[in-house]
Amino acid sequence: MLLIHCPWCGPREEVEFRCGGQGHIARPADAMDISDAEYARYLFMRTNPKGWHYERWNHVHGCRRWFNALRHTVTHEIRATYRPGEKKPPLPDGTT
Amino acid sequence: MTAPFDLRRPEGGRIDRARAMRFVFDGAGYSGYAGDTLASALLANGVRLVARSFKYHRPRGIATAGAEEPNALVQLRGNARSEPNIRATQVELYDGLVAASQNRWPSLELDLGALNSVFAKLLPAGFYYKTFMWPPGFWHFYERLVRRMAGMGRAADASDPDRYDHRWAHCDVLVVGAGPSGLAAALAAGRAGARVILCDEQAEPGGSLLGSGATLDGAPAMQWAGAVLAELGALPDVTVLPRTTAFGYYDHNALGLVERVADHAAEPLPGQPRQRLWLVRARQVVLATGAIERPLVFRDNDRPGVMLADAARTYLGRYAVACGRRAVLFTNNDHAYDAALALHAGGVDLAAIVDLRAEPGGLRVDAARARGLRVIAGRAVTATHGRSSVTGVDIARLQEGSDLAVLDRESIACDLVLNSGGWTPSVHLFSQSGGRLRYDEATGAFLPGRAVQAVRAAGSCNGAVALKDCLKQGAAAGAAAAGDCGFAAAPPALPAAEPEPESAPMRLLWVVPSDAPVGHKGKHFVDLQNDVTAADLRLAAREGYRSVEHLKRYTTTGMGTDQGKTSNLAALAILAEATGREIPAVGTTTFRPPYTPVAMGALTGRTVGALLDPARWTPIHRWHVRAGAVFENVGQWQRARYYPQAGEDMHRALARELHAARNAVGIFDASTLGKIDVKGPDAARFLDLVYTNSWSKLGIGRCRYGFMLREDGYVFDDGVTTRLADDHFLVSTTTGNAAPVLSWLEDLLQMEWTELKVRLTSVTEEYAVVTLSGPFARRVLTELTADIDLEPKAFPFMSLSHGTVAGIAARVFRVSFTGELSYEVQVKASYGLALWNACMEAGEKYGITPYGTEAMHVLRAEKGYVIVGQETDGTVTPYDLGMGWIVNDNKPDFIGKRGLRRADLQRPDRKQLVGLRLEAGERRKLPEGAHLVADRDAVPPMPMLGHVTSSYWSVALDAPIALAMIKGGRARMGETVYAPLPDRVAAATVVEPCFWDPEGKRLHG
Amino acid sequence: MADAIPRLGALDHLGLAARATAEPGAAGVWLGERRFLAKINLRGDPQNAAFMQAAGAALDGVQPTTAPNTAVRAAAIDLLWLGPDEWLVVAAAGSEAALAARLAAAVAPHGGTVTDVTESRTTITVSGPRARDALAKGCPIDLHPRRFRPGDCAQSLLARVGVILLRADDATGPVPRFELHVLRSMADYLWRFLEDAGQEYGVAVVESEDRSQGSGIR
Known part of the structure; x- marks a missing residue:
């Protein structure tokens, strides 16, 4: 039961959102030229940290906007939510 | 000669003697008063034996006066409203209440299960694990026997006739607990203008003040509580919720509350819910959840009549019930003397105060002695006597360095054994919030430490003991919480509490010795509800259970409906001793919601029956209902599956519908298919990227079937897309995928291809869609339109015409999912039924026949048309489907292009x-x-x-x-x-x- | 000719008009439906002054707002913020075709798009002294008078049904009034939910087509 700050609508209940998995995964522009192994890394490999995690969320039952979030997977603290194209915030001090 | 002693004292308490309430327990009729709990009324009637224990079926009585009660679980009400495992200590008495004891057969007095007690030596810790391991696979057989013997009530076998409510709530400050600390906190925050919710599990706010007889400013403390409640009640942004338990503390200051709206009545009023679940999002939380008295672990400490000292004081002070006639207090601390003095003042004969401490001192002890009470220091209760009620205790001197107490033995007759091992702050919610706990050596208790969420603890749940400290902490926490919400708040002026004497240190002795080694004679119960003894815990430690979580699961200590509220600390202390560690090193088990059990009905709310799940209806739905259609759920849509006529089963109805669609004309409600309006100068480019085939060259007014893949190359969705204008397409999706497809396309536009000028709008519900399919489809349509040229040359397969059908503005798509000549007629939704009716009328002479989704499936399968999700399962490519023609590999890029090239594909x-x-x-x-x-x-x-x-x-x-x-x-x-x-x-x-x-x-x- | 063709509203089967009362009496929750209000989805770049100006001009001077979750309410038009480049125009029933055409012509040269979504949703009104309590039973939005003010709007869930919610009173009357624009297919479910949720306070069906309270399209 998270309280998520939509970058447009402000704090809303988790039920209005869908999580879109890990954020900041670049779609390879040279997809046709890279190996299956390299492409598989893009397609399948995701981090699963115990700690801070860059994620994508969609305010699906609200303004329908996709955005990014920095969430801690243990405490569920959401350090930041930010719009597409905005620079991703650094990880909190002392973490990697 | 003394006057006959009535357990119900003639005066005092917060009961209404003018309102007698009759009730039935185990078939016998009794009477109590408004303001009683079932427990207080039973005690007033001298009913001692209220339950049999879980494992040994030992006689048990009421041990506490609150949520922590381990013994007095009853089956409440009857028939469809029957509820098991309800704590008698928290059941408000109402006229006509019916309750029954659990876990006995055939009756409480004569319980055959008590034979377990005879064989108790054979039922050690982990008995079930050790015994029922063999032969493999027989557990399901044993389980039935074990379950019958075990102390679980029965669920009602009829569906619950009552309503259960859910609601969201938002506040600045949520205060949990309306004792002195909580009232002070709510007052501070409320006066500052904050939106406050104050909840308390009891019918009447006041907490400890209800039964303690304390005074504030020289008047009964409940007068102050009444004034505070009146002031809070007048503040528009303060909500006071009595009968409401905060049972769970979740993320980001979300808390679950359950309000027992009508549990204090036999039946709710018309329209009234029985219970209401509150989901509260609080900016700040103040926990004023109080503390629970801790029993001492001594031999045979489970007989009816053995009770927590403060519980007995509460029964006397709040309900005017003396829990016995002649009492012994067994204590390790000063505080319990207050209870003894109160009972003494209330007319109970106090035979002795047995104090574990060698030299108890201080004002309370002096006061007891001054009243002529016998204080026996440095002794322990080494045994209790009696069967269905305690009749006396043995005491003996404690010996330094020995785990036996055999000197100076003495027996004292009594019918009430009060005991107190100190207080355990209720840190359940604080711990659930993620907050750290710290161990306090002096009181032998875990206290709130560093908070993780926006929460403060105040009062006795925070270790405060004196009333004035509780008030001060509460007021400060309430003011600070309001301040953190941006309100200018100062702690309110507080009334003066009586000065409380400084407490002398308590003596922590986790297992009280008796005249035999622990486990050899009688039982030292730690967890009364699960029949776990000190010997069981020591055995488990010897067997290698060092983790408190393992200990819990192995011995079952701390499980059950009370979750070890009175036993957890003793259990882990015994484990610490047995394994040579300090208590903080052992730690506590994880506190998880719910604090007290929550009825399934309350968790379910109104999502039952007709409101179970949103049902989506097409604009033509009512026609299908009247035609007797059998429906199926496709997602949340209710779709007509087939239309049986009189005497038809599904097979026959289907045969008739299929025959008509192949040989005459069928009519089908296709309104549920997803429709996405795609507009913008880059619309064609966008579709080229999300579909496998090409759209740039599709002519205006032309339709094309397409596949959307995922990046991995597997089919995600399919459908027909039509070009309405250069920069305008209408995409259709499968019924079930309409929302996921839109969300996915928005994802790509918003996160990936932000440079594309494309806008998406769902228009699924804007149009009703009627499909005419079959050799006579054109003839029917001809009768309904004058302005659409239906000649195949003018209106070929896979194209669109605009015009009027049955007088309604329509767009007609010549597409087919049946293999027959077909037209999909789209009109604005509110005209859907009119269109359908017109088609039925015009088609009558052609034998027009409505067909449902079942016939549609057969028709398409005969043609080999796939259904996404039926032929495909997320691992199927267009090539696997024999549809390589739909992939235009010459395009530089599309979603799934690279994925399709993977070797495995x-x-x-x-x-x-x-x-x-x-x-x-x-x-x-x-x-x-x-x-x-x-x-x-x-x-x-x-x-x-x-x-x-x-x-x-x-x-x-x-x-x-x-x-x-x-x-x-x-x-x-x-x-x-x-x-x-x-x-x-x-x-x-x-x-x-x-x-x-x-x-x-x-x-x- | 077209007049003779019956239109079917999403809740017509409930016979609300026949059940409607002018005197809700002691009922705490007053429910009604406003059928067929014109609803037009407007998209465009709020940074583009020409687009904003053109849209405002086509909407009788009602300028799209950039303040999230608020509506601009005028005599004949409500303009609700739905997203950073998306608005919902709500206007009198029957006006959608002309309005959509006018608006599309005005904004198309400036990259704006217009889609008529009149029939996609119907409008349920919830008012009365316990309106907030009834809505709170299914809606996670904080509807406190200071937090959800007249003219505030939100997209959220009510009983797991997506709704566009508007505070439609101007705080001068004795009771709050909310308008819920709900997808047509789920309107029946939502109505039954609201009747159930309101039951403990008493529910009255009111004729809400022309209730003259506050501003907006009446």
Whole structure:
């Protein structure tokens, strides 16, 4: 039961959102030229940290906007939510 | 001679003696008063024995006065409203209440299960794990026996007639607990203007003040509480919720509360819910959840009449009930003397105060002595006597360095044993919030430490003891919480509490010695609800259980409905001693919601029956209902599956509908298909990127079927897309995927291809869609439109015409999912029914027949058209479906293009779509999902070739047909495969996946 | 000719008009439906002054707002913020075709797009002294008078049904009034939910087509 700050609508209940998995995964522009192994890394490999995690969320039952979030997977603290194209915030001090 | 002693004292308490309440317990009638709990009323009636224990079936009585009660669990009410495991200490008495004891057979007095007690030596810790391991697989047999013996109530066997409510709530400050600290906190925050919710589990706010007899400013403390409540009640932004338990503390300051709206009545009022679940989002939380007195662990400390000292004081002060006539107090601390003095003042004969401390001192002890009470220091209660009620205790001197107490033995007759081992702050919610706990050596208790969420603890849950400290902490926490919400708040002026004497240190002695080693004579109960003894815990430690979490699961200590509220600390202290560690090093078990049990009804709320799930209706839904359609759920949509006429079963109805669609004309409600309006100068470019085929060259007014893949190359969705203008397309999706597809396309536009100028709008519900399909479809439509040229040359397959149908502005798509000549007529939703009616009327002479989704499935399967989610399962490519023609590999990029090139997706032996025909004369369908093998005589394990994805009775072919995904299927045309079934092995021939009109003449006709 | 063709509203089967009362009496929750209000989805770049100006001009001077979750309410038009480049125009029933055409012509040269979504949703009104309590039973939005003010709007869930919610009173009357624009297919479910949720306070069906309270389209 998270309280998520939509970058447009402000704090809303988790039920209005869908999580879109890990954020900041670049779609390879040279997809046709890279190996299956390299492409598989893009397609399948995701981090699963115990700690801070860059994620994508969609305010699906609200303004329908996709955005990014920095969430801690243990405490569920959401350090930041930010719009597409905005620079991703650094990880909190002392973490990697 | 003394006057007869009435357990119900003639005066005092917060009961209403003018309102008598009759009630029934175990079939016998009793009387109590408004303001009683079931427990206080039973005690007032002298009912001692209220339960049998879980494992040993020992007689048990009421041990506490609150949520922590381990023993007095009852089956409340009867029939459909029957509820098990309800704590008698928290049941408000109402006139006509019916309750029964649990875990006894045939009766409380004569319980055959008590034989377990005789064999208690054979039931050590982990007994069930050790005993029922063998023979393997017999647990399900043992379980039935164990369950019958175990102390669980019975669920009602009829559905609950009452309503349960849910609601969201938001506040600045949520205060949990309306004792002195909580009231002060709510007052501070409320006066500052904050939105406050104050909840308390009891019917009447006041907490400890209700029964303690404390004074504030020289007047009874409840007067102050009343004034505070009156002030809070007048503040518009303060909500006071009595009978409301905060049971769970979740993320980001979300808390679950359950309000017992009508549990204090036999039945709720009309329209009233029985219970209400509150989901509260609080900016700040103040926990004022109080503390629970801790029992001492001494031999046979479980007999009815053994009770927590403060509970007895509460029964006397709040309910005017003396819990016995002659009492012994057994304590390790000063505080319990207050209870003893209160009982003494209330007329109870206090035979002795047995104090574990060698030299108790201080004002309280002096006061007891001054009243002539016998204080016996440095002694322990070493045994209790009695069967269904305690009749006396043995005491003996404690010896330094010995775990036996055998000197100076003395027996004292009594019918009430008060005991107190100190206080355990209720840190459950604080711990659930993620907050750290710290161990306090002096009080032997865990206290709130560092908070993780926006929460403060105040009062006795925070370790405060004196009333004035509780008030001060509460006021400060309330003011600070309001301040953190931006309100200018100062702690309110507080009333003066009586000065409380400084407490002398308590003596922590986690297991009280007796005249025999622990476990050898009688039982030292730690967890009364689960019948776990000190000896059990020590045995478990010897067996190697060092983790408190393992100890809990192995011995069951701290489990059950009370979750060890009175026992957890002693259990982990005993583990610490037995393993030579400090208590903080052992730690606590995890506190999890709920704090006290929550009824399933309350968790479910109103999502039952007709409101279980949102049901979506098409604009034509009511017609289908009147026509007697049988519906199926597709997502949340309710779709007509078939329309049985009088005397028809599904098979016959289906045959009639299929015949009409192939030979005359069928009519179908296709309104549920997803429709996405795609506008913008880059619309065609965008579609080129999300579909496998090309859209840039599609003419205006032309339709094309397309596949959307995921990046991995597998089919995600399919549908027909139509170009309405240069920069305007209408995409159709499958019914179930409408929302996911839109969300996915928005994802790509917002996160990936932000440079594209494209806008998406769902128009699924804007239009009703009526499909006319069959050889006479054109004739029906001709009768309904004057301005659309239906000639095939003017209006070819896969194109769109605008015009008027039945006088309604319409767009007509010539597309087909049946293999017949078909038109999809789209009109604004509110005209859908009018259009349908007009088609039915015009089509009557052509034998127009409504068909449902079942017939639609057969018709498309005869043509070999796939259904996403039926032929595909998320691992199927267009090539696997034999539809490589739909992939335009010349495009520089599209979603899934690179994925399709993966080596594994190129394998020739991938599962591929084929048709299956059964042997001539075979009338039985293959089951969908049936596995297919190459060898008729193979026995498992054997290589699987694939599986049946769709299987129907084809009316057109008068034979069963099937679609299947088979390894290398395209190369197996003509081969025979086998489906091993429970009753037979069915043979089938692999054929092209199209059984009807393979040239498509009818379609293009 | 077209007049003779019956239109079917999403809740017509409930016979609300026949059940409607002018005097809700002691009922705490007053429910009504406003059928067929014109609803037009407007998209465009709020940074593009020409687009904003053109849209405002086509909407009788009602300028799209950039303040999230608020509506601009005028005599004949409500303009609700739905997203950073998306608005919902709500206007009198029957006006959608002309309005959509006018608006599309005005904004198309400036990259704006217009889609008529009149029939996609119907409008349920919830008012009365316990309106907030009834809505709170299914809606996670904080509807406190200071937090959800007249003219505030939100997209959220009510009983797991997506709704566009508007505070439609101007705080001068004795009771709050909310308008819920709900997808047509789920309107029946939502109505039954609201009747159930309101039951403990008493529910009255009111004729809400022309209730003259506050501003907006009446």
